[in-house]
Amino acid sequence: MPEAGAFITEEMIQASIAKKGPKQYTIWVDLEYCVGCNACTMACKAENNTPVGVDYNRVIEVEVGEFKDPAEKPGVRVYFVPMPCMHCGKPACMAACPVGAITKRKEDGVVLINKDKCIGCRYCAWACPYGHPQFNAEAKVMEKCTLCVHRLEKGLKPACVDTCIARTRFFGEVNDLTKLIREKRAERVSLGFIGGKTATDPSVLYTK
Amino acid sequence: MGIAGKVADTIINNQSRHMLIEASLCTRFRSSKSDCALCADSCPVGAIDIGENGAEIKGGCINCGACFSVCPNGAFTIKDRDDKTIIREISSRSGTNLHGTKVFSISCNKGDASSDLTVSCLGRLTEVLLLWPIRAGAQAVEIAQPACKDCPSAKAVSHLSELIRRTLYLYDMLGIKRDRIYIKEIPRRGPTKSSEKSVSRREFLGAIRKNAAGAAAAAIPDFENKEDEKGEDFKDVIHKRHENPKRALLLESLKDFSLEAGTLNTVYADSKDSISAEVEVTAECTACGVCAAVCPTGAIIQIRTEDRFSLNFRPDLCTNCKVCAAACMHKAVSIKGSALLNLLLQQKEMRLFEGKKKACSVCRMDFIDKGPGSDICPLCIDRHRRQMAAIQNLIK
Numbered sequence: 001m002p003e004a005g006a007f008i009t010e011e012m013i014q015a016s017i018a019k020k021g022p023k024q025y026t027i028w029v030d031l032e033y034c035v036g037c038n039a040c041t042m043a044c045k046a047e048n049n050t051p052v053g054v055d056y057n058r059v060i061e062v063e064v065g066e067f068k069d070p071a072e073k074p075g076v077r078v079y080f081v082p083m084p085c086m087h088c089g090k091p092a093c094m095a096a097c098p099v100g101a102i103t104k105r106k107e108d109g110v111v112l113i114n115k116d117k118c119i120g121c122r123y124c125a126w127a128c129p130y131g132h133p134q135f136n137a138e139a140k141v142m143e144k145c146t147l148c149v150h151r152l153e154k155g156l157k158p159a160c161v162d163t164c165i166a167r168t169r170f171f172g173e174v175n176d177l178t179k180l181i182r183e184k185r186a187e188r189v190s191l192g193f194i195g196g197k198t199a200t201d202p203s204v205l206y207t208k
Numbered sequence: 209m210g211i212a213g214k215v216a217d218t219i220i221n222n223q224s225r226h227m228l229i230e231a232s233l234c235t236r237f238r239s240s241k242s243d244c245a246l247c248a249d250s251c252p253v254g255a256i257d258i259g260e261n262g263a264e265i266k267g268g269c270i271n272c273g274a275c276f277s278v279c280p281n282g283a284f285t286i287k288d289r290d291d292k293t294i295i296r297e298i299s300s301r302s303g304t305n306l307h308g309t310k311v312f313s314i315s316c317n318k319g320d321a322s323s324d325l326t327v328s329c330l331g332r333l334t335e336v337l338l339l340w341p342i343r344a345g346a347q348a349v350e351i352a353q354p355a356c357k358d359c360p361s362a363k364a365v366s367h368l369s370e371l372i373r374r375t376l377y378l379y380d381m382l383g384i385k386r387d388r389i390y391i392k393e394i395p396r397r398g399p400t401k402s403s404e405k406s407v408s409r410r411e412f413l414g415a416i417r418k419n420a421a422g423a424a425a426a427a428i429p430d431f432e433n434k435e436d437e438k439g440e441d442f443k444d445v446i447h448k449r450h451e452n453p454k455r456a457l458l459l460e461s462l463k464d465f466s467l468e469a470g471t472l473n474t475v476y477a478d479s480k481d482s483i484s485a486e487v488e489v490t491a492e493c494t495a496c497g498v499c500a501a502v503c504p505t506g507a508i509i510q511i512r513t514e515d516r517f518s519l520n521f522r523p524d525l526c527t528n529c530k531v532c533a534a535a536c537m538h539k540a541v542s543i544k545g546s547a548l549l550n551l552l553l554q555q556k557e558m559r560l561f562e563g564k565k566k567a568c569s570v571c572r573m574d575f576i577d578k579g580p581g582s583d584i585c586p587l588c589i590d591r592h593r594r595q596m597a598a599i600q601n602l603i604k
Contacts, residue, residue, distance in 0.1 A: 031603070053572070054305060055571070060596075062596075062600070062603060063342055063601055064603060079599075079603050081603070083599075096537055097240065098239050098240065098498050098501075099238070099239055099240060099442070099502070100239075100240030100260060100501060101442075114442075116441040116442055116443065117441070117444065119443050119497075119498070120500050121497065121501070122571075122573060122587060123537045125587055125591060126537060126587060126590075127537070128591075129598060130594065130595060130598050131590075131591030131592065131594045131595045134571070135572070135573055137572040137573070153229060165575065171528050187551075188486075189528045204228070206602055208602075208603060
């Protein structure tokens with residue numbers, strides 16, 4: 001098993017070690033700065049070499065508000081919401097898998113599918129509240145975002161984080177990221193988890 | 209296999225491993241949804257460990273055979289005195305003094321040593337062994353049970369009454385009267401008595417050596433199995449079927465019996481005490497094929513043709529282990545309250561479910577087409593709905 005390595009600053013690691021309990025590495029996305037360029041989607045596709053129809057990261061566009069009165073300022077805007085795996089604290093996919101192919105790693109909290117065990121039944125996709133796991137029709141197994149574990153082992157950040165042109169994605173231990181959010185975005189602290197802090201305890205952080 | 213493997217194999221097979229395990233027949237290996245722990249619960253010395261790879265034997269096995277008796281799927285194999293050997297012993301006795309006159313008594317090492325059949329522990333008996341004395345001509349089968357609750361191996365016989373209830377259903381089917389099997393309580397030859405027995409120096413050291421070999425063998429990893437695991441992925445292993453040896457022997461015996469008995473009685477066994485089950489599949493089925501994949505004995509078979517998906521069922525192979533019902537996420541698979549035991553003798557496939565299938569235009573997986581609808585499977589539709597609901601919740 002790889003050790004949680006030096007892929008973030010030394011102080012951050014020291015701070016994490018000082019904290020009790022298992023670690024959870026995750027991504028913070030600041031929706032305010034996301035321009036919906038899909039560079040993360042492409043970087044992910046290139047890095048993980050996923051087939052057509054399987055994307056570990058998708059950016060979903062949502063329009064909010066209503067344009068009521070032409071005389072007034074239009075109260076509408078578009079959000080671009082990147083959707084990687086939430087690497088939940090209590091993964092619904094793991095609980096649903098009939099053969100125990102899904103595990104959550106203790107050392108970094110990454111939820112992974114063991115492709116040697118997976119029988120491609122898609123129970124994880126049924127169970128996931130974010131509809132994340134996808135079926136690879138060629139290999140007949142389910143696939144999902146791995147938080148680029150192969151890069152983490154080399155001390156690199158996930159491809160989507162490294163490539164982000166708007167620098168709106170951050171990677172690190174969840175407690176460090178929360179601190180970072182307080183420092184960088186003190187004026188806007190509407191810290192949110194997608195879909196709220198639900199029963200599955202998602203780890204990816206969003207701010208808007 | 210290298211030299212180390214050969215040495216280990218010799219030690220393991222010749223010295224001390226009394227039981228062999230075929231992992232692919234263990235429900236715990238096949239599905240993490242299975243909560244079966246029958247073998248571990250019945251092992252009197254706690255030598256069975258259940259982990260991700262199913263049941264595994266640690267050191268300390270005393271060769272009582274309870275795990276073999278209790279496992280419905282026949283994952284365990286007894287090495288030195290298996291059921292076939294015991295059946296030969298029973299039928300060899302029948303020639304001499306059994307015919308029509310005698311009660312065939314079965315007891316264990318700590319019970320009546322002069323019984324017709326002495327097994328290592330009464331918890332080792334199987335349905336087949338309780339049928340054969342009758343076949344061999346005995347009037348009745350007497351299980352001479354010493355006071356098992358005082359025995360250090362008491363856990364191993366906890367399923368004896370259940371075993372007898374299961375066997376009684378088979379008796380009913382074959383037209384054998386229920387009172388032809390009974391338990392007789394006899395005094396126990398206590399462990400104090402045997403431990404006080406004076407042993408020679410040679411016997412004493414021999415016993416120590418045997419135990420040491422057992423511990424050593426348990427410590428040596430199973431080289432042969434390791435090689436298998438490396439060569440084959442889990443998903444390939446679970447799609448291969450091993451014959452359930454226990455069931456094969458029972459079916460063989462039942463066939464012979466039924467030929468002799470002529471007509472059989474129709475017997476419905478309560479699913480709690482049945483050696484077989486009747487499985488039902490409702491319209492909730494999504495053609496995922498999990499029930500067929502996790503079934504250890506291959507009793508559920510999935511058939512995919514160009515435009516149809518169907519599930520077939522072989523009641524003679526079903527062991528009522530219920531792993532199919534536990535694994536089905538959509539709760540489409542259920543076990544009926546009672547099972548028609550006569551189906552054991554018809555090696556016929558029954559149709560459990562049939563539906564028209566379509567390939568989803570998004571994910572390309574099969575789904576059951578329920579009437580005129582879209583080309584997108586219910587999962588893809590539901591997935592999109594869930595994703596949007598989560599986002600709406602975030603940005604509201």
